[in-house]
Amino acid sequence: MIAKELPGLQVYEHNSPDLIDKSRPSTQGATRDEPFDSLTVPRIDYQRLWDDIHFTSQWGVIEGSEGMNRLALSKDDKSVRDWFIQETRGLGCTISMDAMGNLFAVYPGESSDMPPIAMGSHLDTQPAGGKYDGILGVLAGVEAIRAVREAGVRTWCPIAAVVWTNEEGAAFFPGCSGSSVWAGWVPLADAYGQKHCITGQSLGTALDEIDAKGAVAASNRMNPLQAHFELHIEQGKILEMNQQSIGVVRRIQGIRRYIISCYGRQEHAGTVRIPDRADALIAAAKIVLKVEELAKAFDACATVGVLKIESPSPNTIPSHVELTVDARHIEEATLDVLEKRIEDYLESLSEIKEGWSFSNRRVWHSPALPFDVDVAECIQSAAAAECGEDQVRDMISFAGHDSAMTALQIPTAMIMVPSRAGISHSPLEYTSREHWYVNIYHGE
Secondary structure (H helix, E strand, O other): OOOOHHHHHOOEEEEOOHOOOOOOOOOOOOOOOOHHHHHOOOOOOOOOOOOHHHHHHHOOOOOOOOOEEOOOOOHHHHHHHHHHHHHHHHOOOOOEEEEEOEEEEEEEEOOOOOEEEEEOOOOOOOOOEEEOHHHHHHHHHHHHHHHHHOOOOEEEEEEEEEOOOOOOOOOOOOOHHHHHHHHOOOOHHHHHHOEOOOOOOEEHHHHHHHHOOEEOOOOOOOEEEOOEEEEEEEOHHHHHHHOOOEEEEEEEEEEEEEEEEEEEOEOOOOOHHHHHHHHHHHHHHHHHHHHHHHHHOOOOEEOOOOOOEEEOOOOOOOEEEEEEEEEEOOOOHHHHHHHHHHHHHHHHHHHOOOOOEEEEEEEEEEEEEHHHHHHHHHHHHHHHHHHHHHHHEEEEEEEOOOOHHHHHOOOOOEEEEHHHHHOOOOOOOOOOOOHHHHHHHHHO
């Protein structure tokens, strides 16, 4: 653990005898000035964590596969959130739920007036996702609290396990809804107005339906945290390819998402000659290819992930096509240039074909930024001491995470664990128990 590295995590003897594991060395008489190693060290039970992962997967499991379909604020999401509340309350945590449905399970520390140090992630999944993305980070936080409790030690400041609402964005676009409001990045009213990708229901209504609109303000000022750690599967191949165990995430790349609407003329597919058409789908196809071209030119990632044709018909020329663009890079300046190039291209298309017009709306921006140096160094030093320098590497997170939002307000860092074959957002997603253990015990 990194307790000996952070001042807020100085360890005290727990005052309740029934919480002390009698099989471990006694901490009787321990004081704040004694070294951490002289106290009872919390031990992670990674078999118990494995069991929790598989037990909670009953809510959203895809029959006949290892996959998960637990969209944010669904009935299954409510069930696993209820389990989280019951489980952490049983550990002696105080539970609070804010106006975005974010859950904070706070285990008391010696100094009750200090904000908690949090271990957070999300419990929602993609429509055909896996058991580990986000889920591992939340349940690892629960297991870390269990380990502290069972060891009979008390940290100087409180610690918390946190569930952030709608990180994936598979239910309510664009995602990271709970953490972005808490960080003050997105206004509460805007988040409430996010529409369900399938039903069109608003996020605010969905919160009401599962009784998840808490009384606590969704605000880092009204409900502060002192720091935020997030254990997460890598969702890439770097650790596995290098046969390493721990990734210390030093920065996260920026993400910008856009909705582009292409407008043309709706006409008969058999009576209008090709040169005379203003086919909105042709315009959209050109944009898709341009996005790929720009991504290659700037060494960026850019994806057209959704394309919708209004009132599609086999024998009708499309007049309205909507598509999404997801652009990512480690430098904000590069994203600025990409955005300008896309705008310029849309303008050029409108000039070369009479009847074409376009609108482009940025709907999400998660800025490229560094994580906190001190927090990352805590992870680095503890991991290297236990596993050896060769098993630890500095990393950039190329996926989006709630930590990108918390980092806007508080010291934040992430711990990566290997993903088999780099697969994520898939039923084939997998990470071994041994890698969980190393990362939780020596990271969090």
